[in-house]
Amino acid sequence: MKLSSTKTDSGFVVSVPYELKDDFKAHFKTAKWSPTQKQWCVGPRSGKKLQQWIDQINITFSDEALEEFDSSLMTEKEIEQLKQNIELINDEIKGKLDTLGKLSELKVQVEECTQLFRFKKEKLKEIISAIEIEKAEIVDEKKKLKMLIGSVIDIDDAKLQASIMARYHKNVSSNDKRRFSDAQDEIIVYWDNLKSAGLSCQAINFLSSANKNRPDLDRASFVTEKMWFNIKDLCE
Structure with missing residues (x-):
């Protein structure tokens, strides 16, 4: 395929392979691209220069080389x-x-x-x-404390008496009052024993002074585990 130009009313048009576009534009800076015709347009004064450029390109590239080169390019x-x-x-x-x-x-x-x-x-x-x-240390200390005061009071029995007091505190029958009083009497014995030993226990103190007629304030169930082991020396 050889290059050739076509004369128009406004000059000349030529189809330039993409690979020669930069060289063409370098020689024809005022050339304009026609997107509809997909050709380059040059003015009438550039006809001779255009033909010289085309001749040079046709000499440099054979038809076979141009066709092969053109088909390989995007x-x-x-x-x-x-x-x-x-x-x-x-x-x-x-x-x-x-x-x-x-x-x-x-x-x-x-x-x-x-x-x-x-x-x-x-x-x-x-x-x-x-x-x-x-x-574990607290449990061990409780055991030691229980053993130490075991000679003075029976903690397990005192807790049992406290549970009896709690059970019958609100009851008003004579038998229930007697059961409450009997349990509290046992607690008072423990209170005396502790006092004789120069000791006091918060739980025993609370239970020994609990008023049967004031279950809202002196209820035996208010006693906590911590109170049983709150032992103090009365001499201090």
């Missing part, structure tokens, strides 16, 4: 489509990089939270272990 439309595809790919890459950045930040946050959780978990284990040790 059209402007294909190149434009390629550019659009590249832009789309670039946008996608940017989006993926943004996502990667956010995921990296999230990964760091997750790792920090994981480390914090592990630290708190280990701390919680230490606290639970300390609590269990403390509980």
Whole structure:
């Protein structure tokens, strides 16, 4: 395929292969592209120069070489489509990089939270272990205290008398009043024993002075486990 120009009313037109476009534009800076005809247009004064350029191109490139070269090259439309595809790919890459950045930040946050959780978990284990040790020590101290005051009062029996008082505190029958009073008398004996030993127990003190007619204030069920082991020295 050889290049050739066509004369028009306004000058000359020529179809230039895409690979020669830059060379053509370098020689004909005022040439204009016709998108409808898909040809380049030059003015009437450039006819001789255009023909010289075409002759030189036809000498440089044989028909076979031009045809082969032309068929192997992309059209402007294909190149434009390629550019659009590249832009789309670039946008996608940017989006993926943004996502990667956010995921990296999230990964760091997750790792920090994981480390914090592990630290708190280990701390919680230490606290639970300390609590269990403390509980065991309290149980052991209660046992020792119970053994020490066992010679003065029977804690288990005192608790039993307290439960009897609690059961019959609100009842008004004569038998229930007697049961309450009998249980309280046993508590008062323990109170005397403790006093003789120079000791006092918060639970015994509360129960020994409980008023049968005031269950809302002196109810035996108000006594807690802690009160049974709140022992004080009366000499202090």
